[in-house]
Amino acid sequence: MKRVADKSPWRLRAIFVIVPLAALSSCGGTVDPGTSSGGAGAAAELLPSGERCDDGCDGTDDTCYSYSYDVAGNVALRKVDEGCDGVIDECDHSTYDEQRRLDSYYHDACDGAVYYCGAIVYGADNQGQDQGDAHCDGTPDFCDSVMLDSRGAVVSARMEVGCTGEALGCVSMSYDVAGRLSRDENDLSCDGSVDECYRYTYDLDDSGRAIRSTKSTCDGTPVTCCAFTYD
Numbered sequence: 349m350k351r352v353a354d355k356s357p358w359r360l361r362a363i364f365v366i367v368p369l370a371a372l373s374s375c376g377g378t379v380d381p382g383t384s385s386g387g388a389g390a391a392a393e394l395l396p397s398g399e400r401c402d403d404g405c406d407g408t409d410d411t412c413y414s415y416s417y418d419v420a421g422n423v424a425l426r427k428v429d430e431g432c433d434g435v436i437d438e439c440d441h442s443t444y445d446e447q448r449r450l451d452s453y454y455h456d457a458c459d460g461a462v463y464y465c466g467a468i469v470y471g472a473d474n475q476g477q478d479q480g481d482a483h484c485d486g487t488p489d490f491c492d493s494v495m496l497d498s499r500g501a502v503v504s505a506r507m508e509v510g511c512t513g514e515a516l517g518c519v520s521m522s523y524d525v526a527g528r529l530s531r532d533e534n535d536l537s538c539d540g541s542v543d544e545c546y547r548y549t550y551d552l553d554d555s556g557r558a559i560r561s562t563k564s565t566c567d568g569t570p571v572t573c574c575a576f577t578y579d
């Protein structure tokens with residue numbers, strides 16, 4: 349149904365894209381996964397609890413999110429409110445390994461009826477394969493190869509048509525010195541030629557937390573404007 353069909357290949361099917369959220373505060377971005385729970389707890393209040401995104405940057409919010417974190421500061425639950433009407437439409441649940449790499453995930457309508465599952469198997473050098481399973485029936489339907497950096501953030505991904513090995517699209521991501529997503533480039537046929545390019549800029553508050561982000565095309569046209577909230 350809609351749920352699976354509207355997963356654009358450019359929204360990675362897993363929710364890797366939200367992993368760099370921890371970098372939206374300068375403290376969160378430097379949390380060492382091996383540090384004490386006290387350290388992670390102190391950083392948690394610097395992580396955004398919510399986000400309101402305005403497609404087209406036209407002043408009308410279109411998708412709203414709320415975030416819950418595990419003790420290491422990873423996003424464990426993302427609630428998605430399409431239309432920002434106060435009615436939650438989707439819950440994205442994620443678990444991570446001790447290296448803060450996304451380990452498994454599932455999506456439901458926040459009612460326990462799971463409609464999409466996935467798990468990532470890692471090989472050497474932080475390379476992984478994400479197998480997405482529509483309907484959670486045990487048969488993978490989508491396969492993506494991902495390359496992570498040392499923080500567990502995706503730097504490149506190659507998506508397949510189903511799990512056939514045929515390329516559906518390639519994407520690469522770059523991050524600024526603070527670890528925030530700064531650019532992504534989409535290569536629709538994985539032929540090495542970039543077809544779509546976006547850059548991301550952030551407004552920070554006095555404590556170094558990102559309070560707004562702007563996604564623009566690489567020639568400068570705003571695409572999506574988001575505002576972060578903190579508890």
Ligand SMILES: [Ca+2]
Nearest residue numbers: 402403406408
């Ligand atoms: Ca809008």
Ligand SMILES: [Ca+2]
Nearest residue numbers: 429430433435
């Ligand atoms: Ca809604």
Ligand SMILES: [Ca+2]
Nearest residue numbers: 481482485487
């Ligand atoms: Ca399936």
